[in-house]
Amino acid sequence: MIEVDDVSKSFTVRRRTGRLRRSRTLVGAVDRISFTVAAGEFVGYLGPNGAGKSTTIKMLTGILTPSSGRVRVGGLDPSRQRTALARRIGVVFGQRTTLWWDLPLRDSLTLIRHLYRVDRSTHRSRLAELTELLDLGAFLDTPVRQLSLGQRMRGDLAAALVHDPELLVLDEPTIGLDVVSKATVRGFLTRLNAEQGTTILLTTHDLGDIERLCRRVMVIDHGRLAYDGSLQDLRATVDADRILIVDLARAAAPIEVDGARVVRTDGPRQWLAIPPAVNAATVVAAVAGRYDVEDIALREPGIEDVITRLYRTGVPI
Amino acid sequence: MVAESVRMYVVLAGTWMRAAAQYPASMVMLVVTQAAVTSLDLAAILIIFVHTPRLGGFSLPEVMFLYGTAGVSFSVADILLGTAERLGEHIRQGTLDALLVRPVSPLLQIATEDFSPRRIGKLVPTGAVLVLSLPRLDVHWTPDRIALVPLMVAGGIWIFSALWVLSATWQFAVVDGKQATNSVTYGGGYLTQYPLSIFGRDALRALTWVLPLAFVNWEPALRVLDRPDPLGLPVFFHFASPLVAAVLSLLAALAWRTGLRRYRSTGS
Ligand SMILES: Nc1ncnc2c1ncn2[C@@H]1O[C@H](COP(=O)(O)OP(=O)(O)O)[C@@H](O)[C@H]1O
Ligand SMILES: [Mg+2]
Numbered sequence: 001m002i003e004v005d006d007v008s009k010s011f012t013v014r015r016r017t018g019r020l021r022r023s024r025t026l027v028g029a030v031d032r033i034s035f036t037v038a039a040g041e042f043v044g045y046l047g048p049n050g051a052g053k054s055t056t057i058k059m060l061t062g063i064l065t066p067s068s069g070r071v072r073v074g075g076l077d078p079s080r081q082r083t084a085l086a087r088r089i090g091v092v093f094g095q096r097t098t099l100w101w102d103l104p105l106r107d108s109l110t111l112i113r114h115l116y117r118v119d120r121s122t123h124r125s126r127l128a129e130l131t132e133l134l135d136l137g138a139f140l141d142t143p144v145r146q147l148s149l150g151q152r153m154r155g156d157l158a159a160a161l162v163h164d165p166e167l168l169v170l171d172e173p174t175i176g177l178d179v180v181s182k183a184t185v186r187g188f189l190t191r192l193n194a195e196q197g198t199t200i201l202l203t204t205h206d207l208g209d210i211e212r213l214c215r216r217v218m219v220i221d222h223g224r225l226a227y228d229g230s231l232q233d234l235r236a237t238v239d240a241d242r243i244l245i246v247d248l249a250r251a252a253a254p255i256e257v258d259g260a261r262v263v264r265t266d267g268p269r270q271w272l273a274i275p276p277a278v279n280a281a282t283v284v285a286a287v288a289g290r291y292d293v294e295d296i297a298l299r300e301p302g303i304e305d306v307i308t309r310l311y312r313t314g315v316p317i
Numbered sequence: 318m319v320a321e322s323v324r325m326y327v328v329l330a331g332t333w334m335r336a337a338a339q340y341p342a343s344m345v346m347l348v349v350t351q352a353a354v355t356s357l358d359l360a361a362i363l364i365i366f367v368h369t370p371r372l373g374g375f376s377l378p379e380v381m382f383l384y385g386t387a388g389v390s391f392s393v394a395d396i397l398l399g400t401a402e403r404l405g406e407h408i409r410q411g412t413l414d415a416l417l418v419r420p421v422s423p424l425l426q427i428a429t430e431d432f433s434p435r436r437i438g439k440l441v442p443t444g445a446v447l448v449l450s451l452p453r454l455d456v457h458w459t460p461d462r463i464a465l466v467p468l469m470v471a472g473g474i475w476i477f478s479a480l481w482v483l484s485a486t487w488q489f490a491v492v493d494g495k496q497a498t499n500s501v502t503y504g505g506g507y508l509t510q511y512p513l514s515i516f517g518r519d520a521l522r523a524l525t526w527v528l529p530l531a532f533v534n535w536e537p538a539l540r541v542l543d544r545p546d547p548l549g550l551p552v553f554f555h556f557a558s559p560l561v562a563a564v565l566s567l568l569a570a571l572a573w574r575t576g577l578r579r580y581r582s583t584g585s
Contacts, residue, residue: 011581058414058582061417061418062417062418063414063417063418063580063582064580064582065578082417083421083422084420086418086420087420089418091415093411093414093415095411096411096412096415097415098412098415098418100430103336104336107332107335107336111329111332111333112419114325114328114329114332115325115329115419115426116419116420
């Protein structure tokens with residue numbers, strides 16, 4: 001569905017350096033990235049602000065022309081065949097709406113139906129379906145200007161799906177949303193991918209999105225692809241320690257055991273870090289055998305830890 | 318291709334109109350206000366004629382004819398493409414990105430934006446002036462002169478439309494370029510209301526060769542009104558409006574494509 005081959009994008013930025021002098025500097029936004037996404041996948045594109053996520057999305061959707069490299073989406077060259085591609089993909093920008101401020105949501109969707117030449121009866125049934133899944137009923141006739149951020153995002157999602165695209169591309173769809181709206185959006189996307197087989201590529205810097213939605217994650221940092229694979233493998237690749245939380249019967253000196261070390265204590269509770277190379281079961285057995293243990297719990301490294309570490313060390317793929 | 322664009326234009330404009338029809342009262346107010354504002358230009362001309370019987374050698378009905386043809390051309394172009402001047406806002410606010418991921422030309426999307434009957438506010442008074450001027454003209458109406466009137470209005474619409482797009486593309490380069498865009502479009506609309514000869518020979522040359530507003534109505538009107546060309550240009554120029562319009566359209570299309578290709582979106 002998506003092929004990205006050695007693609008870079010840089011922007012020429014003019015800066016005023018003197019009263020009249022200006023210098024041009026080349027700012028690299030995306031630096032020689034390559035990946036492919038097959039039909040039906042649900043891929044998360046993760047990275048901190050300014051990493052190059054939006055720039056990548058804009059190249060995939062034909063808004064920007066790559067400085068070098070080759071992009072194909074659904075077999076088309078996005079920047080040259082932008083219009084043909086537009087019929088087959090849906091795009092959502094989290095930071096700005098694609099709806100018209102002054103029109104009620106319903107009218108915006110009607111306009112979009114005309115833009116994509118969806119016939120009236122198809123539109124009616126599709127709108128009914130989207131209204132139910134996204135819970136739009138309460139505000140279909142409200143001008144977009146008056147919608148809350150969460151309502152607007154649901155409206156934008158509906159707008160991107162009026163023409164039933166094969167590929168849905170979302171740039172930070174959950175940014176700024178409250179917990180309930182986030183859950184609605186995530187639930188909807190999961191169903192869309194599972195039931196209709198829509199390929200989804202979603203950028204985010206919200207790790208919760210990735211953990212709940214995506215089987216595959218790509219991490220971009222400073223314009224370079226730092227990781228591409230499953231979430232579990234990411235955890236394994238970046239050698240983040242697992243954490244063993246031990247509740248002793250009473251406060252004691254830090255536990256001493258082979259293969260793990262205490263990283264924190266709080267009264268009778270102690271936290272032990274276990275490196276990936278060490279078998280956790282052996283450590284648990286050793287601790288339980290030698291100490292008076294009330295409770296014991298093993299925590300996989302949180303994705304935050306993993307990502308922070310990835311950004312710091314830059315594990316190659 | 319063209320037929321499909323026209324069809325899409327009508328469909329989109331119609332959808333906007335239906336949405337606008339929900340506020341009929343404000344619509345009427347806007348049309349009336351717009352018509353009144355437009356009529357002020359006319360009042361200015363009428364005041365001149367209180368003091369003098371001729372303006373630049375033209376009688377009142379002749380000036381009304383020039384005012385009417387230019388005004389109708391301008392108003393129709395404004396109805397069709399006036400919102401093209403919003404390009405800069407769309408670039409600045411990042412909404413051009415949203416227009417670009419839809420399968421219809423962004424120009425068409427911007428042109429139909431907010432389409433509503435209030436856009437006819439300028440057309441009503443200018444159209445009325447044109448109709449009123451025709452029987453008052455001291456013209457021997459031969460078939461070619463009769464045919465030239467609708468043709469010059471159509472040519473004017475085409476020239477203004479092309480200029481509108483061309484000057485809007487300036488905003489690809491300078492996002493805050495709306496002032497410049499407006500000085501070309503509204504300035505042009507204003508100038509062509511008068512006999513161009515009153516601005517002097519140098520201005521007339523500039524308006525023929527640089528910013529070819531003389532072809533909106535001045536050149537063909539010289540033939541209709543049977544006046545000699547102050548610049549002594551050949552007869553061919555009386556009929557050159559479509560050619561000028563075609564060249565301007567070509568330039569506009571090129572500029573638009575170049576602008577889009579070099580468009581770099583906004584950060585984040
Ligand atoms: N239109 C632009 N002009 C100049 N620089 C830009 C533009 N768009 C993005 N950039 C720069 O490219 C880099 C990547 O930006 P972006 O792709 O928006 O990051 P992200 O979406 O991951 O936050 C940033 O340094 C940003 O400042
Ligand atoms: Mg971004």
